[in-house]
Amino acid sequence: MTIPNPAATGSAAPLAAPAPKADVALVGQRGKRMRRTLAYVLLISYAVLMFIPFAWSVSSSLKTQADSVRDLALIPTPVSLDGWQTAFNELDPSLPRLFFNSTIIAAAVTLSNVVLGSMAGYAFARLRFPGREVLFILVLATMMIPDQLRLVPIYQILRGLGLLQDERQYFGVVLVLAISAVSIFLMRQYFMSIPRALEEAAKIDGAGFYTTFVRVVLPLATPAIAAIAILQFQGTWNGFFWPTVILQERANWTLPLGIAQFQDLYATRWPPLMAVVVMSTVPILILYIFFQRYFVEGIAAAGVKG
Numbered sequence: 001m002t003i004p005n006p007a008a009t010g011s012a013a014p015l016a017a018p019a020p021k022a023d024v025a026l027v028g029q030r031g032k033r034m035r036r037t038l039a040y041v042l043l044i045s046y047a048v049l050m051f052i053p054f055a056w057s058v059s060s061s062l063k064t065q066a067d068s069v070r071d072l073a074l075i076p077t078p079v080s081l082d083g084w085q086t087a088f089n090e091l092d093p094s095l096p097r098l099f100f101n102s103t104i105i106a107a108a109v110t111l112s113n114v115v116l117g118s119m120a121g122y123a124f125a126r127l128r129f130p131g132r133e134v135l136f137i138l139v140l141a142t143m144m145i146p147d148q149l150r151l152v153p154i155y156q157i158l159r160g161l162g163l164l165q166d167e168r169q170y171f172g173v174v175l176v177l178a179i180s181a182v183s184i185f186l187m188r189q190y191f192m193s194i195p196r197a198l199e200e201a202a203k204i205d206g207a208g209f210y211t212t213f214v215r216v217v218l219p220l221a222t223p224a225i226a227a228i229a230i231l232q233f234q235g236t237w238n239g240f241f242w243p244t245v246i247l248q249e250r251a252n253w254t255l256p257l258g259i260a261q262f263q264d265l266y267a268t269r270w271p272p273l274m275a276v277v278v279m280s281t282v283p284i285l286i287l288y289i290f291f292q293r294y295f296v297e298g299i300a301a302a303g304v305k306g
Contacts, residue, residue, distance in 0.1 A: 054281065061274035068270035083271025087279075090272070091258050093251050095279070102254040102280075105173050105243075106236040112178040113232045114225055120179070121187025122213055126199075136188070143181045147241050155245060164248060172246045177236060183228045190224035191217065226294030234284050255280045 052074075060068050061083045063076040088095055124136050154176060158164055163172035194217060202212045218225075240256040247253055255276065262273040288295070 054278075057274045057277050057281075060270050061272075061278055063271055065269060065271060068274075080271070083269075083273075084275045086269070086272035087262075087275040091261065091276070093253060093258070095258070095276070097251065098253060098255045098258040101170075101247075101252055102237055103283075105170060105254060106233050108170075108174045109177045109236040110229050110232045112174065113180060113183040114228055116179040117183030117187045117228055118218060118221065118225065120184045121189075122191050122217065124184065124188045125191035126196075139181050139184055151245065158246065164246065166249065167252070169247050169249060169252050173242055176242050176246070177232075177239070180232070183232065186224055186228055187221065190221050194220050223294045223297035226291045227297075230287060230291055230295050233287060237280070237284060 055074055056072065059074045059076050062079050062081070064078075064080045064082065067073075067076065067080075091098065093101075120139075124132060124139075155164075158172045158175070161172075162168060163175065198216055198220070199212050202216045207216070238256060239254070240260075243254045243257055247257065259273055259276050259280070262269040262276070
């Protein structure tokens with residue numbers, strides 16, 4: 001039996017009709033919508049998971065001592081304000097004094113890191129001098145040195161300078177935390193992402209080195225400065241190690257040291273401890289809410305250019 005050749009007879013074999021473009025676009029939109037929905041579900045779930053510890057802290061502060069160690073229920077039954085009253089009445093120094101000490105130290109450390117970190121970061125990003133890369137690597141290497149290893153020499157230096165007495169203990173803590181390698185690294189990375197043409201244009205207009213740095217470069221580095229400010233303020237506000245070592249006068253204690261007062265030798269008084277934790281968390285939340293956009297932009301831009 002002979003099978004006829006379609007080419008020979010002049011007839012073409014039937015072809016499958018192509019899918020309409022509207023259907024292809026609809027399928028693509030559905031896939032994109034599903035991926036976006038899945039991403040939102042994962043992000044919301046992660047946010048709820050991260051919020052649970054804070055909710056548990058608030059709940060524990062409204063429980064009695066017996067209920068706080070009996071279970072992990074998020075809804076206190078009954079609601080008790082004994083923990084908050086104890087936090088206000090038994091803290092030594094008082095709660096306002098602890099907030100004042102923490103605010104002064106955190107603000108001073110944040111300001112010093114912003115100023116010194118900006119200057120050092122700009123020098124590493126723009127200035128050309130022998131050993132620049134080696135020096136920058138040494139700065140980053142300091143991040144690998146634990147604070148416990150530096151404890152004895154720093155303590156001896158501060159004692160020799162007389163910064164372990166009275167109100168001078170504030171200066172001791174600020175001096176130790178005045179600049180960090182993280183601040184220098186973030187500012188350097190951000191400055192490297194700024195086009196040099198802007199600085200060259202400022203020089204053509206007659207601006208000097210410091211004028212260019214203050215009036216042209218720094219305003220463009222607002223996201224990086226905000227990121228450093230949030231990181232340093234939060235880290236200093238929650239800092240425990242160096243305040244424990246340097247702040248030997250009770251009147252100079254910060255909030256983390258005050259919180260430790262509710263941890264006894266054989267038990268922990270959870271309601272008053274959690275009450276102070278909740279109150280100490282509020283300033284950080286407010287700071288992050290107002291500056292979160294700059295924080296995200298600064299971190300993202302600092303990681304783009306290496």
